[in-house]
Amino acid sequence: MKKYIIMLAAALTLGSCADKLDITPPNNITDEQIQQLLASGNEESIRLVMGSMANNMPLMFNYAGTSGVGNADMYYSNQGMDMMRSLQGNDMVLGDVSGLSALVGAPEYGFDNFISANSNKNVVYWNYGWTCINQANKMLNFLSDPVVGINKFLMDYKARGLVVRAYGYNYLMENYQNAYLQGGNGKLGVMLYDMFSPTQPGKPRSTAAETYAFIKADLNNAIRLFTEAGIGHTADLTDIDLAVANFLLAKVSIWTGDWNTAITACNTILDKYPTLMSEAQYGGKNTGTATNPVYLPETNGFLNNASNPEVILGFPVGISKTYLNAYTNPFGEGNGGVLRNYKRIDNRLYEKIAANDYRKTCFMEKDFGDYTYPRNSTKAFIPAYTNTKFAATHGLGSTNKVEVGTVTCYYMRTSEVLLMKAEAQAQLNNAEEAKTTLNKLLAARTKTGTTALTCDTYPAMAGLSALQMVYLQTRIELWGEGGREFYNNKRWNIPVDRASSSNHIAKMTYPVANMTLQIPEDELLYNPLAVQN
Structure with a gap:
């Protein structure tokens, strides 16, 4: 039976491509027709069809449409899911009143069950990760090495798909296994599919080590393809390019303790993105009055x-x-x-x-x-x-x-790259190098007209190790961004303990051991080879 490629928002684009290519039926392009186009060598047609798929790869990072929680809008997008993670930490407080059940996000803030196999607060993370992987594999099905050859725009397209697939697998590992350096390295990872087919049999879970090796191979292959294609760093912020691939490689390397690779990847990015936000650019500024504020x-x-x-x-x-x-x-x-x-x-x-x-x-x-x-x-x-x-x-x-x-x-963004680099340096016991890297961030975050802050003069960092300094500055710099605190707590083995906070409403404690989600029950039901954590 022929399979039809349906790429989220790209479905309409592919329909348009079909019209231009005079393909019947006009609103669908079959696998076989795409393969014929690739074999034809017709560059315009190839760009038209494959480009429509490749151009939708970046949108997997900017996603809405996650299934699994009905009309719960905070789980509908990856930004919403990140918001839920931010509420499951120490550093973000939800509201200021009792009766939290009235507030959206209150169950998550109060650590209502979100890890069990049958929780609808769990399955959305699984569905999102696999959506990224499946969409990437649908495109990668057509882009074998012989087909790509030395064609530069096909190299670009394949690299984008590899980055998105690596991102999806890493997202699953962040949520569905213990942190690699906190015991996860001896446990299972996820099922590894390098192609898309709705009829292929289920696979067993690979080991965590095998899963991360697969992720890193995808990222390194993408970096090679971008480099050979001359893509480098594009001016378009929506592009998946060399910097995006290296950002993910640095992130995965930090997670798995591959400190030297993380530093190399960070340096590559910082060579292109060295500039930090100024005081004027950082956060909202009231240009109105105290009673009639204007935050532009x-x-x-x-x-x-x-x-x-x-x-x-x-x-x-x-x-x-x-x-x-x-x-x-x-x-x-x-x-x-x-x-x-x-x-x-x-x-x-x-x-x-x-x-x-x-x-x-x-x-x-x-x-x-x-x-x-x-x-x-x-x-x-x-x-x-x-x-x-x-x-x-x-x-x-x-x-x-x-x-x-x-x-x-x-x-x-760049600040997170600096923080990843400093963490890797501290983990390699290069304390002075880590502090030098942190000092670049601190100098940029010092109020105008005052002496530049440093690791040695920052009051709250007195007596801290270089690694502890990185932890603190990461919490401050990335507050509210991307659910980073939750995932960092998990890999740094920092439990939630709000007991001594004066403004937390739900003064909960929550152990790191309970930050790992169970494999959703639907996966266990439909894939007999899948096993639970």
Whole structure:
């Protein structure tokens, strides 16, 4: 039976390609027809068909449409799933009132069951990871080494697919196995499929070591293909390019303890993306009054990629998913604002941020008080410690507060690369090198007109090892971004303990051992070779 390629949003694009190529039926292109086009050597037709698939690979990083939780919008996108992970840590506080069941994200913040095999809060992570893998494999089916040969644009397309497949497998490993350096190296990984077929038999889980070897092989192969094709680092932030591949290689290498590879990958990126955000670009700034605030997203690098020189992978208005801003913007009318679903920083972390570190101004020192949300003139009280890192009272290009929420998005940036490099250096016992790397970040985060902060002068870092310094600066710099704290807690073996926090509402403790999800029951039901963690 012929299989038809259906590539998410690319389905309509492929239909258009079919029309242009005079293929019957007009809105579908079969595997056999694509193979014939590839064999024909017709460059225009090949670009038309394969390009439509390859151009959708970056959208797997910027995804909405995850299945498994009905209409629960916070699980609908990968940004929403990252938000859930951020709520399952020490550093983000949800709201400021009791009766948390009324707030979106409250079950996750309270560590309601999210790891069991039959939990709908579990299966969405599985489905998203496999969506990335399956979409990549659908394209990679056609791009064998003999077909690709020395064709530069096919090299580019194949590299994009390899990066997305590696990303999907790494995402599954982050969620469905213990951290590699915390006992996961002796356990199982996931099933490894290097092709897509709806009828292929299920496979058993490979070992964690085999899974990571597969991931690294994909990334190294992608880097080779990009290099040989002369792709390098493109000016388009939406492209999967050499920097994106190296970012993921660094991330996987940090996770698996391959410290030298991580440093090499980071250096490659930093050569191209050396510039950090300035004080003016970092977070929301009130240009209005205390009672009638104006936070314009145009100047906020977290909401406008044009104001963020650090962005390695990001998407413009019209393509970008804006769920993260909806969940974190205290002046928005989504789940971050009018419903008092504020995302706040744990006071314990806030107090560790140096007075001359302008990142501290990304959080309200005092209660803001009542804010009138313009859509329905609803008033709600905004408490101290609420973030302004993602704050906006307007949308990009708008002077109407009702239109708040139109922003860009990003998924990878330079500061995280610096932090990964510093961590690898510290793990290799190169403490001075790690501190030198951290000092670049600290100097860039020092308030204008004050003496540059360093590892030796940062008050909260007195007496810490170089590695502990990296941990602290990673928590501060990446607060609220990509669920990073949850995954770092997992690999650093740091449990959740909110007992001594003065502003956490749910003063929970949660062990690292319970941060690993069980394999979903549907996989166990339909794949007899699958076994549970």
